[in-house]
Amino acid sequence: GRGSSDFKGVTWCKRNQAWFSYIWWDYRQHSVGYFQHELEAAQASDHKLRAFTEDPVRLQKSLNFPTADESAFKELEREARHRALKCFGDNNKKEAEIGRA
Numbered sequence: 267g268r269g270s271s272d273f274k275g276v277t278w279c280k281r282n283q284a285w286f287s288y289i290w291w292d293y294r295q296h297s298v299g300y301f302q303h304e305l306e307a308a309q310a311s312d313h314k315l316r317a318f319t320e321d322p323v324r325l326q327k328s329l330n331f332p333t334a335d336e337s338a339f340k341e342l343e344r345e346a347r348h349r350a351l352k353c354f355g356d357n358n359k360k361e362a363e364i365g366r367a
Contacts, residue, residue, distance in 0.1 A: 271307075275312075287314075
């Protein structure tokens with residue numbers, strides 16, 4: 267339908283009759299703006315995300331138009347494991363403590 271876009275961070279705003287561009291960061295939606303053209307909205311979303319982070323994993327996953335370097339990034343298995351443990355480690359510790367109680 268007209269309300270959806272094939273691009274990440276882009277949706278049609280019926281009220282404004284324009285493409286709305288946004289990114290998700292730190293569990294919050296950050297508005298980029300309204301655009302007449304869907305492609306411009308997608309490019310603006312990418313630009314805003316790059317301003318928020320240089321994390322190659324996040325960029326590769328979230329960008330609409332990654333550069334050649336961003337597309338070519340390969341995370342080592344041990345780095346991916348370390349990142350996952352860092353992200354989920356606190357939750358696992360809490361679950362282990364609950365299990366011991």
